[in-house]
Amino acid sequence: MTLGRGLLATALALSLSGVASAQTATPPAVVRPDQLAFKALYKELVEINTTLSVGSCTKAAEAMGARLTAAGFPAADVQVVVHPDHPREGSLVAVLHGTDAKAGAMLLLAHIDVVEANPADWTRDPFTLVEENGYFFARGASDDKAQAAIWVDSLVRLKQAGFKPRRDIKLALTCGEESEAYNGIEDLVTNHRPLVDAAFALNEGADGLLDENDKPVVLEVQGGEKVYQDFTLTITNPGGHSSRPVHDNAINRLSAALVKIGGYDFPVAFNDATRGYFTRMIPLVAADKGAAMKALVANPDDAAAQAIVTSDPMWNSMLRTTCVATMVSAGHAPNALPQRATANVNCRILPGVPVEAVRQQLMAVAADDGIAFTLAHEPSKASPPPPLTPFIMGPIEAEAGKLWPGVPVVTILLTGATDGIHTNGAGIPTYGVSGIFGSSDGDGIHGLNERVRVKALYEGRDFLFALIKDYAMAKGQPKG
Amino acid sequence: MRVWRKMVAGAALAAALPGLAGAQQAAPRPDQLAFRALYKELVETNTTLSVGSCTKAAEAMAARLKAAGFPDSDLHLIVDPAHPREGNLVAVLPGTDPKAKAVLMLAHIDVVEANRADWTRDPFTLIEEDGWFYARGASDDKAQASIWVDTLIRFKQEGFRPRRTVKMALTCGEESDGALNGAELLATKYRDLIDAGFALNEGAGGLLGDDGKPVSLSIQSGEKVYQDFTLSSTNPGGHSSRPVHDNAITHLAGALVRIGDYDFPVQLNDTTRAYFTAMAPLVDAETGAAMRALVADPTDAAAAAVISRNPTWNSMLRTTCVATQASAGHAPNALPQRAEANVNCRIFPGVPVAEVQAKLIALAADPKVTVTPDATTLLTPPPPPLSDAIMKPIRAQADKLWPGVPIVPFQSTGATDGKYLNSYGIPTYGLTGIFADNGNSGVHGLNERVRVKSLYDARDFLYGLIKTYASAK
Numbered sequence: 001m002t003l004g005r006g007l008l009a010t011a012l013a014l015s016l017s018g019v020a021s022a023q024t025a026t027p028p029a030v031v032r033p034d035q036l037a038f039k040a041l042y043k044e045l046v047e048i049n050t051t052l053s054v055g056s057c058t059k060a061a062e063a064m065g066a067r068l069t070a071a072g073f074p075a076a077d078v079q080v081v082v083h084p085d086h087p088r089e090g091s092l093v094a095v096l097h098g099t100d101a102k103a104g105a106m107l108l109l110a111h112i113d114v115v116e117a118n119p120a121d122w123t124r125d126p127f128t129l130v131e132e133n134g135y136f137f138a139r140g141a142s143d144d145k146a147q148a149a150i151w152v153d154s155l156v157r158l159k160q161a162g163f164k165p166r167r168d169i170k171l172a173l174t175c176g177e178e179s180e181a182y183n184g185i186e187d188l189v190t191n192h193r194p195l196v197d198a199a200f201a202l203n204e205g206a207d208g209l210l211d212e213n214d215k216p217v218v219l220e221v222q223g224g225e226k227v228y229q230d231f232t233l234t235i236t237n238p239g240g241h242s243s244r245p246v247h248d249n250a251i252n253r254l255s256a257a258l259v260k261i262g263g264y265d266f267p268v269a270f271n272d273a274t275r276g277y278f279t280r281m282i283p284l285v286a287a288d289k290g291a292a293m294k295a296l297v298a299n300p301d302d303a304a305a306q307a308i309v310t311s312d313p314m315w316n317s318m319l320r321t322t323c324v325a326t327m328v329s330a331g332h333a334p335n336a337l338p339q340r341a342t343a344n345v346n347c348r349i350l351p352g353v354p355v356e357a358v359r360q361q362l363m364a365v366a367a368d369d370g371i372a373f374t375l376a377h378e379p380s381k382a383s384p385p386p387p388l389t390p391f392i393m394g395p396i397e398a399e400a401g402k403l404w405p406g407v408p409v410v411t412i413l414l415t416g417a418t419d420g421i422h423t424n425g426a427g428i429p430t431y432g433v434s435g436i437f438g439s440s441d442g443d444g445i446h447g448l449n450e451r452v453r454v455k456a457l458y459e460g461r462d463f464l465f466a467l468i469k470d471y472a473m474a475k476g477q478p479k480g
Numbered sequence: 481m482r483v484w485r486k487m488v489a490g491a492a493l494a495a496a497l498p499g500l501a502g503a504q505q506a507a508p509r510p511d512q513l514a515f516r517a518l519y520k521e522l523v524e525t526n527t528t529l530s531v532g533s534c535t536k537a538a539e540a541m542a543a544r545l546k547a548a549g550f551p552d553s554d555l556h557l558i559v560d561p562a563h564p565r566e567g568n569l570v571a572v573l574p575g576t577d578p579k580a581k582a583v584l585m586l587a588h589i590d591v592v593e594a595n596r597a598d599w600t601r602d603p604f605t606l607i608e609e610d611g612w613f614y615a616r617g618a619s620d621d622k623a624q625a626s627i628w629v630d631t632l633i634r635f636k637q638e639g640f641r642p643r644r645t646v647k648m649a650l651t652c653g654e655e656s657d658g659a660l661n662g663a664e665l666l667a668t669k670y671r672d673l674i675d676a677g678f679a680l681n682e683g684a685g686g687l688l689g690d691d692g693k694p695v696s697l698s699i700q701s702g703e704k705v706y707q708d709f710t711l712s713s714t715n716p717g718g719h720s721s722r723p724v725h726d727n728a729i730t731h732l733a734g735a736l737v738r739i740g741d742y743d744f745p746v747q748l749n750d751t752t753r754a755y756f757t758a759m760a761p762l763v764d765a766e767t768g769a770a771m772r773a774l775v776a777d778p779t780d781a782a783a784a785a786v787i788s789r790n791p792t793w794n795s796m797l798r799t800t801c802v803a804t805q806a807s808a809g810h811a812p813n814a815l816p817q818r819a820e821a822n823v824n825c826r827i828f829p830g831v832p833v834a835e836v837q838a839k840l841i842a843l844a845a846d847p848k849v850t851v852t853p854d855a856t857t858l859l860t861p862p863p864p865p866l867s868d869a870i871m872k873p874i875r876a877q878a879d880k881l882w883p884g885v886p887i888v889p890f891q892s893t894g895a896t897d898g899k900y901l902n903s904y905g906i907p908t909y910g911l912t913g914i915f916a917d918n919g920n921s922g923v924h925g926l927n928e929r930v931r932v933k934s935l936y937d938a939r940d941f942l943y944g945l946i947k948t949y950a951s952a953k
Binding site: 226228230240242243244245246247249251252254255256258259262263313314316317322323324325326327328329330331332333334335336337338341343344346348376415416 | 704706708718719720721722723724725727729730732733734736737740741791792794795800801802803804805806807808809810811812813814815816819821822824826893
């Protein structure tokens with residue numbers, strides 16, 4: 001995912017006591033033959049460099065497409081989509097047709113591009129899958145080739161088993177999630193909508209959390225994410241020589257606005273995901289925090305409860321739109337009055353809140369007509385949080401109960417961003433769920449020595465395979 | 481002089497008085513023609529930092545002094561080996577009384593860059609036209625530099641034996657930050673050579689009215705001291721998706737708001753007291769009354785408020801500190817790990833830098849914001865006194881040329897090389913006697929010019945003044 005995974009896990013880690021640290025993951029007792037087949041597919045995908053700088057998503061998409069056709073998918077149902085301006089940033093789309101033409105399709109979404117990795121900085125070659133001490137090490141071992149490989153493997157197995165789903169099962173492996181320029185799923189939902197159109201989608205965005213003894217603590221399901229929006233604040237002034245200053249100064253006025261914005265808290269608001277999250281968290285956290293969460297779920301305006309829960313930055317960010325000054329630039333010479341002062345205010349907007357409403361609120365808080373508030377980039381499409389209905393949650397709870405009995409399932413609102421922003425924005429409710437458990441330190445995602453526990457990956461594969469079949473056969477729609 | 485000087489003499493008086501057209505000439509005297517040749521040679525020696533040579537100009541002026549009879553032992557060409565084109569010249573005319581402190585004539589000989597393509601006339605050819613001399617440096621500061629050299633030559637040729645030693649320092653590097661500042665070099669490394677009881681320098685001229693008649697003669701005594709402070713706030717930072725209230729930008733912004741709202745206390749000294757006293761009759765009635773009231777009672781807040789509406793006067797009345805630059809953060813989606821601002825102070829003479837720093841720290845009122853002065857801290861001595869020993873000869877000489885014209889002392893808000901001499905203990909006054917109107921003299925800009933008559937009058941004025949000082953007990 002693009003930003004800030006592991007942050008939620010961090011919030012949880014604060015409240016969970018660990019006993020001793022286990023640096024070595026428990027290796028799986030016996031590797032099944034189907035797991036070995038999966039490992040080969042996963043290895044092939046991971047070892048195809050898909051960085052923006054030198055790699056090729058197109059090559060990876062073609063390799064995975066070849067595996068699907070080898071498994072029996074007709075060529076018509078497997079397609080590599082390449083934007084002419086981005087020849088190395090291709091996507092793979094595929095479909096396993098359902099028997100009920102009226103049942104809305106489900107979309108399995110994953111990105112196959114990876115963050116850059118400099119071999120000189122890594123302990124092992126980032127583009128060679130290395131299994132060591134119960135871990136798979138590689139760039140993309142987790143983010144997001146783990147889930148991408150599971151999706152392809154699932155379709156291969158379903159095809160080979162002659163599985164006839166009720167609804168269409170669609171696959172989209174896309175490029176450009178980790179970088180700014182071209183985004184594959186945005187291209188697909190905009191320009192190739194029939195290929196990916198679905199009643200709902202499964203995506204990255206939430207995992208399982210292990211404690212320090214590698215025991216599962218919670219399984220997370222992401223139902224929505226905050227909307228990223230930068231605002232540029234600009235104030236200009238005639239300036240002049242600094243030997244004769246006046247009180248009307250661009251820096252001072254911008255500063256006053258930033259102080260007010262810095263002191264302002266947007267109102268607390270719940271949605272399905274956060275209501276579910278905080279309800280489930282009540283018994284898992286310290287008693288005073290649990291009581292505050294309970295009070296807050298009952299009454300979002302409970303100031304005392306707010307103060308306790310929002311003292312955790314992660315929880316605070318899940319409960320409200322946040323806006324924070326991240327950059328400032330002002331003035332052109334030490335001995336001249338500033339003619340211009342600008343700031344970047346970065347907002348993470350609760351799903352469903354219009355960007356314009358946030359802009360207006362910032363302007364009202366700043367209360368200075370001389371400061372222009374402009375959007376620093378095109379806003380994302382409105383992205384209402386997907387409903388966390390029994391249709392969605394029922395199978396997750398059921399399958400999780402088989403693999404990890406007693407481990408609670410918690411819904412989260414992602415404060416970072418995934419490609420779900422594009423599918424949710426296009427009207428395809430998208431849920432983040434991987435079933436892959438990891439530790440709260442993020443396991444090297446976006447950094448050095450990215451890794452995933454072998455056991456966690458295989459369990460996530462079993463979990464998602466079962467979940468796909470459940471959803472594929474289920475009647476009804478996510479909206480109930 | 482540096483860009484900001486004009487503001488005081490210009491802006492403060494300009495409120496009351498508009499500009500004027502050319503001036504008519506009498507035929508030049510033979511001694512004026514001799515001066516003109518010297519002035520022409522100096523102006524036509526390109527002394528820009530980019531392609532010129534102060535060393536060449538210094539050598540040319542030294543040759544003229546030597547030709548007039550100065551022994552080599554009294555001529556000191558000072559060139560830092562690392563800055564071969566940025567030479568300085570010190571000349572000494574020894575006095576008869578070894579106990580009498582010397583008088584120092586200071587001028588800089590470097591000039592601001594000038595692009596021939598942008599000028600109407602060649603900037604490095606002295607052109608006399610319609611009563612004006614045009615050239616880069618025609619005013620700033622080769623006018624006064626030429627007058628100093630010419631004065632020494634005339635003294636020598638007359639066989640004048642001053643009671644006190646008369647010294648001259650022509651320096652380089654005043655106009656450019658990248659250059660070696662000659663005045664600072666001399667004050668720190670050649671102190672004995674230029675040591676003096678007081679010095680005259682650029683920094684103040686005279687003002688002509690609409691009708692071309694002299695309105696006032698300015699003398700600059702003291703200047704505010706330039707001091708930058710860096711305000712800095714650091715923070716562990718983190719991902720901007722989970723912000724906290726403890727934010728480097730917010731801390732810094734809070735400090736800047738409090739500093740921006742603050743006015744340092746009103747202060748008066750001899751110079752500004754004299755300035756406002758002299759200005760009171762020249763400005764509108766309300767402001768004039770406020771000036772009189774403030775001089776009588778520096779705690780008169782209402783009077784200070786009226787005067788402070790004018791930013792130049794406000795700056796003359798108090799230390800000022802203003803945020804001029806700010807920079808914070810490293811990515812739009814990351815909490816800032818560092819936020820910094822430059823706060824530029826112009827410190828009232830006599831106020832220690834440490835006192836201003838302490839005030840800024842108190843105003844910031846935030847242990848997470850540090851306030852650090854930049855490295856080039858100078859001493860901030862009180863302005864040199866406008867004593868009778870200084871002022872009476874000025875009055876006397878001025879009355880010969882411009883009878884009845886008031887002498888207006890002022891304290892500049894900007895900076896000349898006088899700051900180095902003052903800082904290192906040589907009281908330095910700005911005084912050229914060159915009259916100009918409020919129009920565009922082209923200093924630092926295009927088509928720099930000076931009135932021929934103004935230049936010749938100033939030459940007579942300074943010659944007489946130096947002679948008086950040199951003879952005074």
